[in-house]
Amino acid sequence: MTGTVLEPRRPWKGRRVVLGVTGGIAAYKSVQLARNLTRLGAEVDVVLTRSAQEFATPLSFEGVTGRDVFTSLWSVEGAARHIRLGGEADAVVVAPATADFLARAAQGRSDDLLTTTLLATRAPVVVCPAMNDRMWAHPAVQANAARLAELGYQQAGPAAGPLAAGESDGAGRMLEPWQIVEWVGRALGSDPAFRGRTVLITAGPTREALDPVRFLGNRSTGRMGYALAQAAWRRGARVRLVSGPSSLAAPEGVERIQVETAREMLEAVRSQLEEAHVSIFAAAVADYRPREARDRKMKRGGDDAEPTLELTANPDVAADTRGRRAEGSITVGFALETEDLLEHARAKLEAKGFDLLVANPAGEADAGFESETNRVTLLSREGEAEELPLQSKDAVAEAVLDRVAELLPGASDAAGAAQS
Ligand code: CTP
Numbered sequence: 390m391t392g393t394v395l396e397p398r399r400p401w402k403g404r405r406v407v408l409g410v411t412g413g414i415a416a417y418k419s420v421q422l423a424r425n426l427t428r429l430g431a432e433v434d435v436v437l438t439r440s441a442q443e444f445a446t447p448l449s450f451e452g453v454t455g456r457d458v459f460t461s462l463w464s465v466e467g468a469a470r471h472i473r474l475g476g477e478a479d480a481v482v483v484a485p486a487t488a489d490f491l492a493r494a495a496q497g498r499s500d501d502l503l504t505t506t507l508l509a510t511r512a513p514v515v516v517c518p519a520m521n522d523r524m525w526a527h528p529a530v531q532a533n534a535a536r537l538a539e540l541g542y543q544q545a546g547p548a549a550g551p552l553a554a555g556e557s558d559g560a561g562r563m564l565e566p567w568q569i570v571e572w573v574g575r576a577l578g579s580d581p582a583f584r585g586r587t588v589l590i591t592a593g594p595t596r597e598a599l600d601p602v603r604f605l606g607n608r609s610t611g612r613m614g615y616a617l618a619q620a621a622w623r624r625g626a627r628v629r630l631v632s633g634p635s636s637l638a639a640p641e642g643v644e645r646i647q648v649e650t651a652r653e654m655l656e657a658v659r660s661q662l663e664e665a666h667v668s669i670f671a672a673a674v675a676d677y678r679p680r681e682a683r684d685r686k687m688k689r690g691g692d693d694a695e696p697t698l699e700l701t702a703n704p705d706v707a708a709d710t711r712g713r714r715a716e717g718s719i720t721v722g723f724a725l726e727t728e729d730l731l732e733h734a735r736a737k738l739e740a741k742g743f744d745l746l747v748a749n750p751a752g753e754a755d756a757g758f759e760s761e762t763n764r765v766t767l768l769s770r771e772g773e774a775e776e777l778p779l780q781s782k783d784a785v786a787e788a789v790l791d792r793v794a795e796l797l798p799g800a801s802d803a804a805g806a807a808q809s
Contacts, residue, residue, distance in 0.1 A: 402429065405431070417616055436503045478510050482517065483503070488520050494537060505610075516542050518547045571642065587629065588618075589673035591614060594634065594672070595606045596650060605678065616786040632672075650703075663713075665714075670722045677701065678701060726750060733765065748766045
């Protein structure tokens with residue numbers, strides 16, 4: 390997602406990624422892509438086709454990756470370069486992928502370093518098409534894209550939106566660098582425990598109306614739940630994110646269901662629960678709402694100079710799922726506490742029937758609401774407490790999913806089912 394922290398971390402850290410760039414105007418965005426992948430800890434080998442060099446120079450890529458950039462099949466290294474690049478790659482991503490590239494790759498041609506490397510690799514390949522929308526819609530291009538899908542290449546995009554020449558906004562635009570980073574992460578980080586499984590996540594605050602312009606809310610930004618959603622998608626899960634109001638972009642590949650109130654969140658969760666192999670309750674749900682939401686704006690200086698607010702209890706979304714959860718599914722809760730963290734957290738784990746509880750302190754600098762980082766303790770049903778160091782919410786999400794993967798029954802069965 391856009392807010393993601395660019396620090397060396399899983400699944401990119403220490404992995405070899407070949408970034409193939411072909412000749413389209415979106416090539417300028419690929420410099421940013423190379424930079425982001427490098428900042429996440431990947432070793433990025435950039436391969437530019439001849440026409441790509443009309444749009445971006447090898448020097449730009451060398452500057453952001455700190456590594457040699459490759460342009461030619463013919464070198465002192467000899468013909469072995471494509472074998473080495475292809476063989477050492479953990480993932481290959483082609484961005485932008487032009488219509489001409491799709492045609493050559495679909496035919497298995499090997500007339501330049503990039504296409505030859507593709508034939509030489511057995512790593513997952515992600516292709517990010519970018520072209521004029523009429524070109525993309527042409528049956529010849531569609532047939533080539535379909536052939537690449539048959540060969541097992543992942544296709545990321547294109548998106549609809551303003552194209553370079555500005556004359557139309559049909560599908561043809563290359564995905565944004567942050568989105569492609571996630572596709573590469575998915576190619577690198579696929580996890581048999583999550584592949585083919587459905588993960589349901591609640592995130593963000595809820596808003597409870599007082600009148601048409603005011604509401605009761607809280608400081609949650611949704612960052613932790615969104616990080617979990619993105620990380621679960623990278624592992625290969627189908628992810629449904631039930632989100633209260635948040636300014637964050639929907640995580641790549643994730644189905645987001647937007648709600649406002651606790652009661653709407655409850656409805657959305659009830660409708661999705663049956664299919665969930667994992668449900669994670671990361672939302673900061675308002676425990677109370679105004680007994681009555683006025684249909685007109687409350688005016689100052691009316692009859693009631695010091696109005697009192699009458700509240701009524703909201704449903705507990707997580708607790709409501711008890712007794713409705715799919716058999717064998719895993720349920721994860723959060724607990725945000727200002728005092729007696731572990732004691733309260735343990736009580737919540739019991740009361741709401743969680744398999745795993747993520748406890749975090751409120752009011753601490755660098756942790757909890759409105760922070761990019763978090764310090765959490767993971768509590769298991771058996772009573773174990775594992776204290777994790779202060780780290781980015783993206784890293785916390787990975788740690789939580791590692792624990793969920795251990796709890797999920799028969800991880801390999803799910804992988805088999807997903808492939809069949
Ligand atoms: N939760 C929920 N619906 C609510 C309240 C909480 O689904 N109405 C979920 C949260 O998403 C979290 C867990 O229950 O996973 C605990 O939330 P928390 O706000 O820490 O606890 P509460 O049960 O609200 O208790 P309290 O506010 O008294 O600490």
